[in-house]
Amino acid sequence: MSHREITTESRPVRVLLIGAACAVVTVFLLLPLIAVFVEALRKGWEVFFESLRDEAALSAVKLTLTAAAISVPMNTLFGVGAAWVLTKFRFRGRALLVSLIDLPFAVSPVIAGLVWVLLFGSHGWFGEWLDARDIRIIFALPGIVIATAFVTFPFVARELIPLMESQGTDQEEAAVTLGASGWRIFLRVTLPNIKWGLLYGILLCNARAMGEFGAVSVVSGHIRGETNTLPLHVEVLYNEYQFSAAFACATLLAMLALVTLGIKTAIEHLTGHTSAGKH
Amino acid sequence: MSISIQSIHKTFGNYKALDDVSLEVPNGSLTALLGPSGSGKTTLLRIVAGLESADDGPGRILFHGENVVGIPAGKRQVGFVFQHYALFRHMTVAQNIAFGLTVLPWGKRPPRREIAARVDELLGLVKLDGLGRRRPHELSGGQRQRVALARALAIRPKVLLLDEPFGALDAQVRKDLRRWLRHFHDEIGLTTLFVTHDQEEALELADQVVVMRNSRIEQVGPPQRIYDHPRTPFVYEFLGNVNKLTLRDGGTRYVRPHEIEVKFAAEYDPDFDRLAEVQHLFSAGPVAALSVRTEPGEFIEVEISRKQLDELALSVGDQVALSFPPDPTDPEGDWTGDGAAPTAAANDHAVEWNI
Numbered sequence: 001m002s003h004r005e006i007t008t009e010s011r012p013v014r015v016l017l018i019g020a021a022c023a024v025v026t027v028f029l030l031l032p033l034i035a036v037f038v039e040a041l042r043k044g045w046e047v048f049f050e051s052l053r054d055e056a057a058l059s060a061v062k063l064t065l066t067a068a069a070i071s072v073p074m075n076t077l078f079g080v081g082a083a084w085v086l087t088k089f090r091f092r093g094r095a096l097l098v099s100l101i102d103l104p105f106a107v108s109p110v111i112a113g114l115v116w117v118l119l120f121g122s123h124g125w126f127g128e129w130l131d132a133r134d135i136r137i138i139f140a141l142p143g144i145v146i147a148t149a150f151v152t153f154p155f156v157a158r159e160l161i162p163l164m165e166s167q168g169t170d171q172e173e174a175a176v177t178l179g180a181s182g183w184r185i186f187l188r189v190t191l192p193n194i195k196w197g198l199l200y201g202i203l204l205c206n207a208r209a210m211g212e213f214g215a216v217s218v219v220s221g222h223i224r225g226e227t228n229t230l231p232l233h234v235e236v237l238y239n240e241y242q243f244s245a246a247f248a249c250a251t252l253l254a255m256l257a258l259v260t261l262g263i264k265t266a267i268e269h270l271t272g273h274t275s276a277g278k279h
Numbered sequence: 280m281s282i283s284i285q286s287i288h289k290t291f292g293n294y295k296a297l298d299d300v301s302l303e304v305p306n307g308s309l310t311a312l313l314g315p316s317g318s319g320k321t322t323l324l325r326i327v328a329g330l331e332s333a334d335d336g337p338g339r340i341l342f343h344g345e346n347v348v349g350i351p352a353g354k355r356q357v358g359f360v361f362q363h364y365a366l367f368r369h370m371t372v373a374q375n376i377a378f379g380l381t382v383l384p385w386g387k388r389p390p391r392r393e394i395a396a397r398v399d400e401l402l403g404l405v406k407l408d409g410l411g412r413r414r415p416h417e418l419s420g421g422q423r424q425r426v427a428l429a430r431a432l433a434i435r436p437k438v439l440l441l442d443e444p445f446g447a448l449d450a451q452v453r454k455d456l457r458r459w460l461r462h463f464h465d466e467i468g469l470t471t472l473f474v475t476h477d478q479e480e481a482l483e484l485a486d487q488v489v490v491m492r493n494s495r496i497e498q499v500g501p502p503q504r505i506y507d508h509p510r511t512p513f514v515y516e517f518l519g520n521v522n523k524l525t526l527r528d529g530g531t532r533y534v535r536p537h538e539i540e541v542k543f544a545a546e547y548d549p550d551f552d553r554l555a556e557v558q559h560l561f562s563a564g565p566v567a568a569l570s571v572r573t574e575p576g577e578f579i580e581v582e583i584s585r586k587q588l589d590e591l592a593l594s595v596g597d598q599v600a601l602s603f604p605p606d607p608t609d610p611e612g613d614w615t616g617d618g619a620a621p622t623a624a625a626n627d628h629a630v631e632w633n634i
Contacts, residue, residue: 170365177359178379192369
């Protein structure tokens with residue numbers, strides 16, 4: 001070979017390393033994915049579609065979509081706002097705020113769910129007050145939304161903060177001296193510069209919001225057809241030995257993951273091209 | 280429009296970035312804020328623009344006699360050009376230039392056709408005709424900086440503020456753009472304040488040079504006067520090559536390489552001259568540079584014309600006599616920079632030195 005590779009490892013070592021990497025990917029990532037689809041279709045397409053058409057399954061899908069539809073926009077607004085404040089301004093307590101944003105990542109999801117039960121549950125701090133007014137948060141949609149929002153809280157902000165940090169404030173300052181108002185600066189200067197990062201953050205946020213199990217499991221109460229999200233529904237079916245139905249529903253979540261990955265790759269591909277002339 | 284800066288202070292946490300700075304920028308002048316990094320020059324520029332606010336106090340900034348402290352940057356009508364251009368990446372050159380006009384409130388916004396005409400006019404002004412549809416990343420550094428300038432001019436600013444406008448460009452483009460800017464300034468006559476750490480740039484470009492150091496103004500004046508009559512050793516050293524001499528009485532003085540007269544050793548006058556030995560000779564260039572070593576062992580850089588070098592027929596190891604001009608350091612230098620010539624008394628006083 002006339003082209004010497006930069007790597008100094010000999011050919012057998014390289015083959016071994018690449019082989020090991022492929023094996024790990026297959027066993028840990030690919031195999032479970034295939035298993036989900038194989039198990040789902042074990043009893044044929046009829047059973048597969050039947051379990052998706054089941055009332056409880058449909059209700060779980062609806063609840064999952066509802067929870068995501070509320071918590072993702074909420075966290076998008078919050079994430080953009082937080083990233084804007086944290087990167088365009090310098091103030092006391094800024095570092096603390098940055099660390100606090102990461103809190104939901106650091107806390108176990110179960111604890112994240114339990115906290116809300118302790119606050120809003122019938123024996124919790126605000127439990128009596130809420131009971132008196134007949135407001136249900138825990139074991140109801142509001143609790144599920146709160147728990148989902150809490151767990152997915154950092155995604156958008158985490159994606160945007162380093163991006164906006166690296167872009168600095170020069171363009172915003174230029175817009176200020178040219179007489180643009182804050183809102184206009186955001187729409188015409190900041191947003192176009194962060195749009196891909198933002199989309200990426202929203203995508204990850206959504207994937208996690210629909211897939212969240214731990215925190216939601218604690219606050220949901222597992223009321224079949226009412227407070228079960230899709231991941232919870234899968235668990236219930238599995239515990240009831242309805243393996244094919246459980247896996248059929250799991251394929252929906254697996255598809256969500258695949259679509260997310262696909263869009264993510266597309267975004268990276270797109271920005272890879274547009275960022276060629278970027279500095 | 281003149282700018283008057285009156286006792287401005289600025290503190291960042293515990294750090295004093297500007298310490299009682301006052302400065303007059305005459306109408307239509309091209310004024311350079313010159314100083315090493317951390318001297319406060321960019322902070323001062325940003326305060327004038329309104330991008331930063333000065334500490335509370337009696338400090339004022341007047342545009343043509345009108346106090347602008349408290350007026351937001353967007354309402355000051357300043358054209359600000361950033362070191363790294365700060366062009367809007369996702370917009371075309373024309374959209375960049377038009378930005379300041381398109382964000383005007385409804386009533387004041389000119390019609391689309393008028394904006395397009397203004398953009399074309401500005402493109403012509405900065406010699407970028409026909410490049411309106413390009414994106415910033417398709418332009419060279421010098422072109423980008425001119426787009427930034429056109430964008431700043433689009434809002435018909437009262438003053439133009441440039442923060443290290445050539446800082447990110449390479450040497451040749453820098454030089455060309457510098458001359459172009461001087462010419463451009465003379466044409467449009469807009470009061471311009473620019474920041475630089477490059478003394479050559481400041482001296483070549485500006486009508487008035489403001490030397491800053493450690494959050495204060497060290498000296499203000501026309502380039503020639505600042506160069507010839509530095510008020511402090513710092514200004515002396517900052518404005519070009521300089522030798523630091525130890526005097527016989529233990530004091531020091533500064534002298535520029537080209538100010539030293541080189542004579543044959545036979546012409547040595549023990550009262551005023553110093554004897555020295557030629558250590559190195561560099562004659563590849565318009566002037567010849569000598570590195571000489573004096574009796575007490577000091578190394579001095581001297582510049583003489585090629586012609587004189589030939590007349591002296593010097594080579595390494597030769598003995599020469601060095602004769603020094605009077606010390607021009609201006610101990611009662613003019614602080615406000617209104618251009619008054621140094622007094623004769625100050626100069627006479629400066630001659631009292633003892634090599």
